[in-house]
Amino acid sequence: SVVNVILQEEVQEMDEVVVTGIYERNKESFTGSAATYSKKDLKMIGTQNIIQSLKTLDPAMLMIENKAWGSDPNRLPDIEIRGKTSIIGLKSDYEYDPNQPLFILDGVETDLQTIVNLNMDRVASVTILKDAASTAIYGSKAANGVIVVETVQPEAGSLRVAYNGNYGVQFPDLTAYNLMDAGEKLEFERLSGKYTAHDSYSTQVALDEKYYRRLKEIERGVDTYWLSEPLRTVFNHRHNLYIDGGDDAMRYGLGIGYNNNNGVMKGSNRDIVSGNIDLSYRKKSLLFSNKFSMDITKSEREPVSFSDFAWANPYNRKTTETGDIPMYLEGPDQQTDEYINPLYKFTIKNTNETNMISLRDNFNVEWRILQSLKVRGRFGVTKTISKNEAFKSPKHPDFREKEQLKRGSFTTNSSESFSYNGDLNITFGKLFAEKHQVNTVGGVSVNQDKTKTDGYSTIGFNNDFHVNPAFSLGFTEGQTPMYSKVKSRSASFFMNVNYSYANRYLMDFNVRSDGTSKFGANKRFSTTWAVGLAWNLHNEAFVKRLGVFDNFKIRASIGNPGNQNFDAYQAMKTYRYNVTNQNVFGTSAIIDKFGNKNLDWQRTLDKNLGVDLAMLDSRLRMTVDYYYKDTDPLLVSIGM
Secondary structure, X not given: OOOOOOOOOOOOOOOOEEXXXXXXXXXXXXXXXXXXXXXXXHXXXXXXXXXXXXXXXXXXXXXXXXXXXXXXXXXXXEEEEOOOOOOOOOOOOOOOOOOOOEEEEOOEEEOHHHHHHOOHHHEEEEEEEOOHHHHHHHHHHOOOOEEEEEEOOOOOXXXXXXXXXXXXXXXXXXXXXXXXXXHHHHHHHHHOOOXXXXXXXXXXXXXXXXXXXXXXXXXXXXXOXXXXXXXXXXXXXXXXXXXXXXXXXXXXXXXXEEEEOOOOEOOOEEEEEEEEEEEEEEEOOEEXXXXXXXXXXXXXXXXXXXXXXXXXXXXOOOOOOOOOOOOEOOOHHHOXXXXXXXXXXXXXXXXXXXXXXXXXXXXEEEEEEEOOEEEEEEEEXXXXXXXXXXXXXXXXXXXXXXXXXXXXXXXXXXXXXXXXXXXXXXXXXEEEOOOEEEEEEEEEEEEEEEEEEEEEEEEOOOOOOOOOHHHOOEEOOOOOOEEEEEEEEEEEEEEEEEEEEOOOEEEEEEEEEEEEOOOOOOOOEEEEEEEEEEEEHHHOHHHHOOOOEEEEEEEEEEEOOEEOOOOOXXXXXXXXXXXXXXXXXXXXXXXXXXXXXXXXXXXXXXXXXXXXXXXXXXXXXXXXXXXXXXXXOOOOOOOO
């Protein structure tokens, strides 16, 4: 006899999981406000970088536009989650942006530069933690929100080779610039009194001469459109090759990528070559994994700012009648900064290049003691070396009033940073009596950041053929080389307890104690907390009978996360050596900044109310949140 066996495919949707970087939690039992996006979600919006995609996907994430820098690929964006928690404009006063969120990459703290450089084909998911209940596990670092990035894990099976290429054309959009034409600009200047003297007749004669000279140019047809001169259309491309394989015990992954990201400003370029090695080994209840990655970045900045072209007047010509590009837009009587020809700066040699290499290694070990009990330890190290060299030609207008031997400059700055981050945590999760789900996690973490910077500047170049400090005449008068070292450390102890009754009534409690060297000697440690409550209405019998909602959750949370994005030595009295003023003890020192051993931690009281809805087999989803933030005490740097 013949037996025909027909297998029917059974499709089961995996439960959504919220990844916090320290623990994973089923989204249905999570009381915090969080949003998770897959690689597919991110690439549907764009392929430039994670931040560019997130600003479109999530309304809580805001990328502040900087009109001075525009779309410069070498400029890190200013980003916020749910607004600011610190005073606006303090980025220049502190080592970090005090309104910037915390970034976690594969469970280890990292910086914005690493996230922007990360190849999007390496990303598995990105989770944005927004309110106190979701971010409190990071305590005094989480007031600005947390962005958690998980990279792709190697999969078991035979050797696989995957290639992804992304190609795009970028061009400038000047439709928002509605500037005056030459005639309108000259008439505006006349009506505003620019050509009316208020002191003497001779001055009025000179102003009349200037006005009619410009009017004559307009009548000859001069109407220069300066904005398009420094711009271009660029073709950018990104490539990623990933090889992985292995078995249930040992898995491996090897990746290499290239990212070409040139800006629309001429001379603005950025190239990144990246590589990564992923290894994992499982032995019974033990899992060892290691992720190593490397980024090599070369960037070039444009020699002339776009604003120089925006300031240029349309009644001035770009070139002379012979086709030469002059330094000044008008005659010798108008040789001031206002009348410098921005195109002239493009014809001389001005360079600003940065080379950077970044190495990261994250090691992770997990021990599954019981089905409900797991211990995990992680240790990550990061090493970054960068060097910037900027050359300004002796023909540059900035040196027109300098003597010949002091024209031209060369400036170089080097930076070397090293950081480590380690944590050890224990996770317990078990269902009691078929209704009481208890999840707890507790642990400790340590962190250290160390940065060394040095640099110098030289002046006096005969020409711009040799971009080398050896061809200069010496250091800038009155200046000496720069050198500094910065070190900060922190230690934390944390605990999270999650309780769920019949997957209907949910509760989260978080407490964390942080200590850091950034605050006063009498305020080394600070304790933060958060409580979250939620009600899964879709699991109630009276809602199930409606047959409308796939998900209907009401959430509420309150907590007081903090902020550590401040100067490493803000609470310490620091001194600056004065080598030009010697005394009987040697080199003298003067107070550079006053200390405050009682400097307290900045904290933000964060309240949140939210509703999550899903209908039509989760094809229609809606999330509504109302939040209130109150930062007190608020740290502000005041000059003395």
